[in-house]
Amino acid sequence: MNYIIESLAQLFGAxxxxxxxxxxxxxxxxxxxxxxxxPVTKAFIEELHNRPKVSKWxxxxxxxxxxxxxxxxxxxxxxxxxxxxxLTASRFAGFHMADLNSALQVMLAFKVxxxxxxxxxxxxxxxxxxLGGRSFCSxxxxxxxxxxxxxxxxxxxxxxxxxxxKTFHRGARTVFYVVFALLAIxxxxxxxxxxxxxxxxxxxxxxxxxxxxxxxxxxxxxxIFISRxxxxxxxxxxxxxxxxxxxxxxxxxxxHLSDCAHEGDCRKxxxxxxxxxxxxxxxxxxxxxxLGADCTRCGLCVDLCPTDSLRxxxxxxxxxx
Amino acid sequence: MxxxxxxxxxxxxxxxKEKARREFLRTIGLTAGVIGIAGLGYYPVAKSEVIRLxxxxxxxxxEFLASCIxxxxxxxxxxxxxxxLADIMDGFGIGTPYIDARPQACDFSCDGLQCVLACxxxxxxxxxxxxxxxxxxxxxxxxxxxxxxxKGEGFKGYARGTDFKGVLRYDEIDRWVAQPVSEHKYDLExxxxxxxxxxxxxxxxxxxxxxxxxxxxxxxxxxxxxDLISIDSKTGFAAMKPEVLEGCVGCGVCEMICxxxxxxxxxxARATGVSV
Numbered sequence: 215m216n217y218i219i220e221s222l223a224q225l226f227g228a229x230x231x232x233x234x235x236x237x238x239x240x241x242x243x244x245x246x247x248x249x250x251x252x253p254v255t256k257a258f259i260e261e262l263h264n265r266p267k268v269s270k271w272x273x274x275x276x277x278x279x280x281x282x283x284x285x286x287x288x289x290x291x292x293x294x295x296x297x298x299x300x301l302t303a304s305r306f307a308g309f310h311m312a313d314l315n316s317a318l319q320v321m322l323a324f325k326v327x328x329x330x331x332x333x334x335x336x337x338x339x340x341x342x343x344x345l346g347g348r349s350f351c352s353x354x355x356x357x358x359x360x361x362x363x364x365x366x367x368x369x370x371x372x373x374x375x376x377x378x379x380k381t382f383h384r385g386a387r388t389v390f391y392v393v394f395a396l397l398a399i400x401x402x403x404x405x406x407x408x409x410x411x412x413x414x415x416x417x418x419x420x421x422x423x424x425x426x427x428x429x430x431x432x433x434x435x436x437x438i439f440i441s442r443x444x445x446x447x448x449x450x451x452x453x454x455x456x457x458x459x460x461x462x463x464x465x466x467x468x469x470h471l472s473d474c475a476h477e478g479d480c481r482k483x484x485x486x487x488x489x490x491x492x493x494x495x496x497x498x499x500x501x502x503x504x505l506g507a508d509c510t511r512c513g514l515c516v517d518l519c520p521t522d523s524l525r526x527x528x529x530x531x532x533x534x535x
Numbered sequence: 536m537x538x539x540x541x542x543x544x545x546x547x548x549x550x551x552k553e554k555a556r557r558e559f560l561r562t563i564g565l566t567a568g569v570i571g572i573a574g575l576g577y578y579p580v581a582k583s584e585v586i587r588l589x590x591x592x593x594x595x596x597x598e599f600l601a602s603c604i605x606x607x608x609x610x611x612x613x614x615x616x617x618x619x620l621a622d623i624m625d626g627f628g629i630g631t632p633y634i635d636a637r638p639q640a641c642d643f644s645c646d647g648l649q650c651v652l653a654c655x656x657x658x659x660x661x662x663x664x665x666x667x668x669x670x671x672x673x674x675x676x677x678x679x680x681x682x683x684x685x686k687g688e689g690f691k692g693y694a695r696g697t698d699f700k701g702v703l704r705y706d707e708i709d710r711w712v713a714q715p716v717s718e719h720k721y722d723l724e725x726x727x728x729x730x731x732x733x734x735x736x737x738x739x740x741x742x743x744x745x746x747x748x749x750x751x752x753x754x755x756x757x758x759x760x761x762d763l764i765s766i767d768s769k770t771g772f773a774a775m776k777p778e779v780l781e782g783c784v785g786c787g788v789c790e791m792i793c794x795x796x797x798x799x800x801x802x803x804a805r806a807t808g809v810s811v
Contacts, residue, residue, distance in 0.1 A: 289611075290611050295611075298608055298611050298612075298653075299606040299607060299608040299611070299655075300605070300606045300607050300630075302604050302605050302606045302630075303604040303605075303606035303608065303655045303656070304606060304608070305608065305653075305655075310655055312604065312655060313604075316604050316605070316606075317604065320601070320602055320603075320604050320656055323601040323602070324598065324601040324602035324656070325601075326602070326657065328655075328656060328657035328661070330654075330655045330656070330657070331604075331655055331656050331657070334655055380561060381558055381561075382558060382561055382562045382565050383558055383559060383562040385562070386562045386565055386566050389566050390566065390569065390570070393566075393570055394573075397573075401577070402597060402598075402600075402601045403576070403577070403580065403600055403601060403627040404600075404601065404603075404604075404605075404627065405573050405574070405576060405577075405627060406573065407605055407627075407629060407630065408573055408576035408623070408626060408627055408629050409569070409572060409573045409576075413605055413629075413630060414623075414629075414630075417605070417607060417620060417630055420607065421607055421610060421620050424622040424623065425622050425623050425624060426622055426623035426629060428623075429572075429623060444565075448562070448565060449565075449569055
């Protein structure tokens with residue numbers, strides 16, 4: 215229950231809370247205590263940083279993302295007809311699928327739901343329930359991939375002190391979520407779709423480029439020069455919708471306290487570093503903690519962690535303590 | 536940052552407060568900015584300068600815009616590739632399907648309204664099954680002075696030239712594969728292309744000959760879509776006027792095939808009116 219509440223609070227923009235001592239389970243307390251008595255040496259941290267870098271999950275993810283989007287393109291361009299439509303709604307081998315956020319916007323605006331949309335939405339809901347919710351963002355969304363690449367440029371500019379990253383309050387995403395939902399209900403137009411880079415990019419890939427790509431370019435430039443990963447972090451309602459799914463998904467990244475050296479590199483690569491707050495010294499409430507639902511399951515931290523303290527795990531319901 | 540760290544506690548707290556204040560203001564700016572930009576999408580919809588010709592079965596424009604999920608499945612199933620997706624200049628209509636009849640009209644080559652069947656949200660209503668049940672718009676003889684039939688002229692050659700990319704179903708050549716209009720040579724004593732190629736009229740004639748499309752009598756249009764009416768010609772030769780009738784569904788084939796430049800007959804999207 216705690217996990218659900220805290221996950222939702224983080225999705226809505228709350229900062230992670232430092233646990234009070236009573237909240238920390240004895241097993242974790244013991245480890246915290248041990249670590250305090252035996253601090254890691256600089257030499258050890260250095261040794262950790264010298265371990266070979268792996269990009270296993272990143273590569274798998276990029277390949278999946280490219281493969282799925284390519285499948286959309288080829289299904290149409292080569293008339294394979296395996297995955298017809300675009301990311302907003304499609305048919306896989308004839309079976310309906312509908313993006314949860316696009317479907318939600320349509321339902322709110324149109325106020326009528328036809329059977330095909332129910333089928334498509336349910337299919338996708340079950341799929342992402344099993345696969346982790348926001349895993350849609352990092353494993354499927356084409357904007358995420360572009361943003362990852364331009365993020366490298368942003369980080370380089372920051373490292374050279376050419377620009378400074380401007381942050382926003384994460385609560386903005388909740389405001390956007392509510393406003394776009396209300397706009398759909400009141401105006402009867404799917405207002406968010408007009409500026410959704412996910413929809414724009416997906417359609418541009420499949421049906422050919424258009425002027426809408428300029429908007430995507432503006433977003434990427436904003437992320438390069440002004441604010442790191444701003445769209446995904448502070449705006450996108452799609453991420454929020456899938457975040458809700460992730461709250462009850464058994465597919466999670468888990469944190470294992472015992473071997474963690476708390477050097478904090480994982481938080482530096484993370485799109486949503488607040489979910490990795492537990493990796494800060496003395497924050498973990500248990501020897502094993504599930505990362506919050508805002509986690510996109512991208513695996514960058516799993517790849518990076520030199521002590522194998524972050525792992526992908528599929529936890530069946532009921533196995534939770 | 537490094538300077539702030541060296542400051543005493545109180546100043547540091549103030550600096551942090553100032554930082555939070557700035558972040559808050561920035562966040563307000565971001566929120567207003569993004570919602571404002573999204574709101575700009577209302578402008579083209581409100582102005583509705585261009586009324587789009589929507590695919591068969593499209594709901595009334597407001598409902599259509601509300602319900603379309605912008606996936607383009609209708610685009611993918613159309614055998615003559617008549618359907619295009621709107622760009623960001625259409626505002627809230629971004630990603631919605633439309634037909635530009637002049638380069639490629641909907642000729643109902645699919646018979647079964649594939650786009651309607653493909654639509655996952657009912658934007659193209661599943662309540663229609665046959666071409667004659669749709670009403671995408673209405674044809675209008677917009678430029679009678681250009682019309683060859685009105686002038687009593689025939690037509691010889693390729694309706695839209697040999698470079699034209701559009702395709703049409705020519706049953707006599709291949710019922711299932713639409714043929715390039717650019718390969719079809721006409722030789723008509725009086726130009727009647729708009730009526731000759733009208734998919735509704737073609738179906739009507741097939742039904743009258745006892746051969747309804749796919750042997751399905753439901754395919755027979757109950758009403759005529761277009762007719763050529765004799766008019767008195769001052770110059771003395773037989774001239775005729777295309778008269779659009781109640782059965783017109785607005786598919787746009789007449790506009791596509793019209794050999795004059797610009798087309799004498801055009802589709803008015805969403806129009807349901809009587810003929811001119």
